[in-house]
Amino acid sequence: MGLTEENVRHVAELAHLDLADEEVRKFQPQLDAILAYVQKLNELDTSNVPPMAQVLSPAKATPPLRPDQMAECLPRELALANAPEQSAGFFKTPSVLERE
Amino acid sequence: MDLTDLTAEGIRQALVSRQSSAEEVCQAHLKRIEEKNGEIGAFLTVCTERALEQAQNVDRAIAEGRALPPLAGVPVAVKDVLVTRGVRTTCASRILENYVPPYHATAVERLEAAGAVVLGKTNCDEFAMGSSTENSAFLPTRNPIDAERVPGGSSGGSAAAVGAHLAPIALGSDTGGSIRQPAAFCGVVGMMGTYGRVSRYGLVAFASSLDHVGPFARSVTDAARVLKVIAGRDSADSTSADVPVPDYEALLAGEISGLKVGVPREYFEGLSAETGDNIERGIRMLGELGCRIESITLPHTAYSIACYYIIATAEASSNLARYDGVRYGFRASSYEGLRDMYKKTRDAGFGAEVKRRIMLGTYVLSSGYYDAYYRKAQQVRALIARDFLNAFEKVDVIVTPVSPMPAFKLGERLDDPLQMYLADIYTVNASLAGIPGVSVPCGRTRTAPHLPIGMQILAPHFGEVRMLQVARAFEKAGGFELAG
The missing domain is CATH 3.90.1300.10 (Amidase signature (AS) domain)
Known part of the structure; x- marks a missing residue:
């Protein structure tokens, strides 16, 4: 079960990357080799192992919640300062609904 | 001066x-x-x-x-x-x-x-x-x-x-x-x-x-x-630990004599001869400082690279989704509509390695593959973490090489990403387990340009004090400048 160029194009679409043909050709064997390598994990029987979803050592787990209080936040002009395009205090994007 | x-x-x-x-x-x-x-x-x-x-x-x-x-x-x-x-x-x-x-x-x-x-x-x-x-x-x-x-x-x-x-x-x-x-x-x-x-x-x-x-x-x-x-708790990061911060510096001189130093045998396969020699000399020096050197096993070491590159790329593909040319950063100059703007912005804004990792991460999280890759890697991560917990029941710190070889030449490894990843074999394990690690100089290669070699000291969760005490004792005894 190898990774095809078509698979690469599909993943690029999911990842919002407009890969050029030469990039697809370059990535296909590289990704295929890496995916073949990571199959190594299937040598291990993990049927009774719960997945490790958090890293904090169990004995020292941090309380996850802080008090829900009002606090200062970033002023609007600073939040917008790095935007490629802004208008009337908002981030501006190309039109979301594409014309047919 | x-x-x-x-x-x-x-x-x-x-x-x-x-x-x-x-x-x-x-x-x-x-x-x-x-x-x-x-x-x-x-x-x-x-x-x-x-x-x-x-x-x-x-x-x-x-x-x-x-x-x-x-x-x-x-x-x-x-x-x-x-x-x-x-x-x-x-x-x-x-x-x-x-x-x-x-x-x-x-x-x-x-x-x-x-x-x-x-x-x-x-x-x-x-x-x-x-x-x-x-x-x-x-x-x-x-x-x-x-x-x-x-x-x-x-x-x-x-x-x-x-x-x-x-x-x-x-x-x-x-x-x-x-x-x-x-x-x-x-x-x-x-x-x-x-x-x-x-x-x-x-x-x-x-x-x-x-x-x-x-x-x-x-x-x-x-x-x-x-x-x-x-160090220390920060309310802006919910994963920052609410654990007291010791005065690491004041505690550096703590006695290391009698400590048990574990040497995992899996970390001495496939490394350059000079790296191995220097680390072994470093370990001998710790023995001379009164540490008890014990051979240990971390049996899932060989799976760490595969596990790491699944988890790290999956998280990266999700974290880097924010670069979309809207709130900050670069935006492509010409495009047809919103979706095309995202795609052209990201393709032009990211370099090859970042794209490669986003692609891998997207793939392993994609429908039908999540369990086979991401969930599997999380399970193996638990096994790797367990290896360390078991080891630290027997030893106080673990000593290993940092890298299989000293600094390589520019361009030497760029063409084969998998080979580049495999060189992270001695460092990714501690990252997966969430334990602390320090790299200290441990001699140099014999021939010019006398490249430095690093020794890694690992400790259990929140064991930074002991880890740094061992590092300091090694430094003070001249370990940084180990001579062949």
């Missing part, structure tokens, strides 16, 4: 005794950056005026007789993945080439509150993805010991800056070895604490369950001092 040869403690003494001013210390480092940075490429941004102002503030505090905070007037280099208020932060990526953050990372905030003077921002692999700093979108950094060679990565600029005396201390980030490996390649001390020991707030996210902020220094004492300043 050359002010750029001083450690943080040396700088403090020079300031307290009024031998030098903070401004002179800052100027000396800025001058050295001006002389050397062209050749080494450690800094992407140097903030001369800002640094001098901060140094002058320290001098005023001294003149007024105020108590000096622990890093007063100590210049620091900051990896360009930590956001700095008003100072461009690029992540060495075109997509953030002109990004000027409106806030400071917590680690930077704490360093400045402790009197440190930020000299500038250092080069790295784009978004910290790489092991050589060759993946920077702007320039490669060169190893200060041999300009033909890489400084390691991804925090190569910070390691090179400290190694070349452009700064006495630096901040880096470590996801799978990105502090420890460049510290080893450049012959300096580099460490990451337990996951959650240092707040990640303001560290541009790569893989959130693996990312750490940590120091580089030229002595264990300086690293301990920086760690104390930056």
